[in-house]
Each structure stands twice: as C-alpha cells, then as structure tokens.
Amino acid sequence: NTEVTKEYAEKENADAIIIAVGSTPLVPPIPGLDGDNVVVVNNYYKEKEKVGDNVVVMGGGLAGCECAVHLGQDGKKVSIIEMRDMLAPDANVRHRPLLLQQIDKYVDVHTGLKAVKVTADGVLCEDKDGNEVMVEGSSVICALGQRSRTDVVNELLDAAPFVRVIGDAAKVSTITNAVYWGYHAALDI
Template identity: 75%
Template sequence: DVVVFGGGLAGCECAIHLGMEGKRVHLVEMRDQLAPDANVRHRPLLLKEIDKYVTVHTGYKGLEVTAEGIWCEDSNGEKVLVPGTSVICALGQRSRTDVVEALMDTAPYVRVIGDASRVSTITNAVYWGHHAALDI
C-alpha cells in the first residue's frame, strides 16, 4: 500500500498515477474536499479517476508517519491508522516572505512572483512571470 499525504491537485494526480500502475493507494486529506485548486473543467474528470483508483480519507489530520503508515485523527477525533509501506508527501506550502524581503534590494528591479508571492498554481506563476518580464 502507498499513502499519498495531501489531496490537492498534485497529490490527486500522483495518487491516480500510482493507482493506474496497479498500486493500492490511500489518499489522506485534512479538508473535506479533494483538489479544490483544480480547474473547474478538469476537477470532475479528476474525481472520476480518483474514485476508480484510490481509497480516499478526507477530514483526516495527519499526526505521525510510522513504518505501518500514517496515524491520523478523523473528524470525530478518533485516532486511525491509514496503512502503507510507502508515504508520499504532497502537502501544501507557505510563501517564505522572510527570504523575499532579504532579496528585495539585490537588483534595480525586483518583482515577486509565483509561490514567493502567494502559493497558487503553475499556470498563475507562469502568467505572473510573463507579465513581470514585460515590465523590465
């Protein structure tokens, strides 16, 4: 069994890929909804594939990774083991504003884009990068 820890777009796509390879996949997500960051037209197709290949555990807060899998707390506060001999971490991230601030005066023109500005999608990062380049 494989546990994918994080049910955003990247975690869902990873879980589907592993399921299609024949692995038994468990997807653990703290929120009640999978892939809220997915495109509105892509998400329904993604969820169909999830239903086909993946065992989903939403509302589960990860507590500890062990050799047996991930110990989680469900929405009722119960401690539950999601079994797996391999764990893939696909958790969200936060912007590192301290690093951004340290670099602001290192060049005549600095534009903060992508996850350094606000955690988002690769599509948004490319869009912001393109427009930053146009401003140079």
C-alpha cells in the same frame, strides 16, 4: 549552478530584478515523516523505487491526487488522507470532475482526517472528534503543499531599483500564473 544572494545581486548592480525563486515542499514536524518509508511528492520520479505496493498519500491537493491516480494506474493499492472535506478544491473546473472520476476508480479516499504520526505500518490519524484512525500502507507520499521561498525573496527585495516577485515565490500557484506574472513584470520594467 549560480545562487543569487544579496552579495551577488549587489555585485551585478542590475537595474531590475525579477525574483522567481519558487517554493519548497511543506514537510511539517509530524513524527515519522522523516522516515525511510516516506517520499516527498516532488522527489517521486527520483525515488520511485522506494515506493512499495501499498501506499498512503498524505494530502489531497492537486499534486497528491494526481500522484495517487498515477500509483493506482501502476497497479498499487493507494489511499489518500485529506484534512478538509473535499479533494483538490483549487483544481481547474473542467479538470476536477475528470480527476475525481479517476480517484473513484483507483484510490481509497479518507477526508476529514488529520495525520498525527507516520509509522512503518501506515499513518495514524485523528478524525474531527479526536478518534484515532490508522490508514495502513508500507510507503507514504508526503504531498502537503508548497511554501514560497520568502527567505530568499526578503534578502533580495532592495537589491535593485526595480524589484518584482513573481510565480510561486509570490504565491504558490501554477505554471500559467508564473508565466503570466513574469510577462507582466517584464512589461513593467
């Protein structure tokens, strides 16, 4: 319950600050994405009762894929929409094939589609030739990625003689990298 602001940091007068303020979910201004039928993947466990039996997951990165498999294992009908041609390209090389096996089992995959509008009946998309495709579902999970909290980072960059930015605040990544970069930042003080 303490927010680090520039004023707070200056009052503390620290010799070193490691900025590890993380990231926020990316929710682009797609019409309907602010609707009641949409749950942002980060909030899934807090809002799971809002998710019905026919779900469209927007975003086929690691978070979207794992969420889709989870919903499929829960007995829901699940579709994934992904703009690129492949799912979770950044996933760990050992984990990815196992994840894709689960995707094949539980999820209806639509790659090469860009979501343009969310409605009560699902997500309206465009394919690469500009054709409209409707992916149907009563609930939508928004898993379109994360963005570093650069506003907070920029505010604090000159708030101490030694400042280091680590984890998702530096580059949206994984727990392993956040811990690794944090360890090295501490060694450098």
